[in-house]
Amino acid sequence: MRTFNCQCGNSLFFHSFKCVNCQRKSGLCPSCLQLTSVNSQGDETDRCGNPECLTPVTQCSNSQPHQICNRFVTQSTPNAAGGLCDYCQLTTVIPDLSIEGNLEKWRRLETAKQRVLYALDLIGMPFRNDPASEARAVQFEFRSDNTAPVATGHNDGCIVININEADSVNREIARVQFGEPQRTLVGHFRHELGHYFWDRLVKFNGQRLQEFQSLFGDYRQLDYGQALNNYYQNGPADNWAANFVSAYSTMHPWEDFAEIFATYLDMWSVLDTAKHFGMVSGGADNFEAMLKRYSEVGIMANELNRDIGLLDLVPEVFTQKVAEKLRFVHRLV
Numbered sequence: 001m002r003t004f005n006c007q008c009g010n011s012l013f014f015h016s017f018k019c020v021n022c023q024r025k026s027g028l029c030p031s032c033l034q035l036t037s038v039n040s041q042g043d044e045t046d047r048c049g050n051p052e053c054l055t056p057v058t059q060c061s062n063s064q065p066h067q068i069c070n071r072f073v074t075q076s077t078p079n080a081a082g083g084l085c086d087y088c089q090l091t092t093v094i095p096d097l098s099i100e101g102n103l104e105k106w107r108r109l110e111t112a113k114q115r116v117l118y119a120l121d122l123i124g125m126p127f128r129n130d131p132a133s134e135a136r137a138v139q140f141e142f143r144s145d146n147t148a149p150v151a152t153g154h155n156d157g158c159i160v161i162n163i164n165e166a167d168s169v170n171r172e173i174a175r176v177q178f179g180e181p182q183r184t185l186v187g188h189f190r191h192e193l194g195h196y197f198w199d200r201l202v203k204f205n206g207q208r209l210q211e212f213q214s215l216f217g218d219y220r221q222l223d224y225g226q227a228l229n230n231y232y233q234n235g236p237a238d239n240w241a242a243n244f245v246s247a248y249s250t251m252h253p254w255e256d257f258a259e260i261f262a263t264y265l266d267m268w269s270v271l272d273t274a275k276h277f278g279m280v281s282g283g284a285d286n287f288e289a290m291l292k293r294y295s296e297v298g299i300m301a302n303e304l305n306r307d308i309g310l311l312d313l314v315p316e317v318f319t320q321k322v323a324e325k326l327r328f329v330h331r332l333v
């Protein structure tokens with residue numbers, strides 16, 4: 001993630017609610033996509049502090065009392081009961097806050113969701129309602145399996161996350177059980193959004209669908225339930241890494257796409273951050289250059305992580321086949 005600057009010159013971070021130096025309120029402006037502090041004194045209307053924007057803003061109602069969200073609401077924010085920002089409106093089920101620990105889980109989930117949606121906004125990917133194409137906005141449900149089992153997954157535009165995933169101990173247990181090199185909340189959002197965008201951008205587009213079939217395989221010849229059972233009983237083939245970005249990708253072409261999509265967003269976000277801090281140059285228009293830069297940054301970041309005993313930042317190996325699949329996603333976005 002980039003860092004931002006307050007009008008007073010101090011640094012602001014993506015999740016800053018106020019500037020620690022001058023105490024101005026800060027937040028994410030949906031109009032200019034900058035994290036800014038408000039430009040107002042006394043009773044004046046709060047305005048985005050970006051001098052090229054100055055859009056009148058109020059805080060999302062999830063900013064208080066729990067500091068869940070620092071995104072601003074503007075006149076162009078779709079109306080919602082209670083003054084929620086456009087990102088918070090997409091969450092239709094939140095955890096039961098009367099249960100101890102759930103507030104913290106909800107905060108972690110929204111924090112991860114905000115980061116991922118913000119990147120989609122910067123890239124320009126459509127996840128809101130579109131009356132022209134009748135495409136529907138993505139929705140999020142954060143559910144607990146206290147009373148009934150909850151599977152994290154995507155179904156018809158709705159992304160369900162089991163709030164257990166926001167508990168780092170449970171998440172690490174699952175990571176080791178499933179032999180995954182990483183398991184994070186941002187990773188879950190990116191993966192499930194991959195399913196959402198497959199529905200929205202690939203499923204009904206003849207040419208893209210054909211291209212998808214030739215790269216990822218014919219999903220119509222595989223029963224999803226059977227493929228799932230088969231994967232959990234027999235695991236992936238020994239040589240999976242030649243063609244797939246992760247072991248789980250081998251389960252079904254839909255999962256392969258979701259894993260590739262998540263990897264593409266990882267790559268985009270890491271490179272955006274690296275560029276902001278002057279480590280790399282160049283934009284996201286040339287895919288080959290992006291992949292080369294990501295490999296270079298990845299090698300360095302992995303060694304930094306290993307220096308202090310953390311898991312690899314970029315565990316994936318980008319074979320030619322994996323690169324072809326990533327290029328397909330690059331063309332979609």
Ligand SMILES: [Zn+2]
Nearest residue numbers: 006008019022
């Ligand atoms: Zn300041």
Ligand SMILES: [Zn+2]
Nearest residue numbers: 029032048053
């Ligand atoms: Zn602004």
Ligand SMILES: [Zn+2]
Nearest residue numbers: 060069085088
């Ligand atoms: Zn909000």
Ligand SMILES: [Zn+2]
Nearest residue numbers: 191195255258
């Ligand atoms: Zn999936």
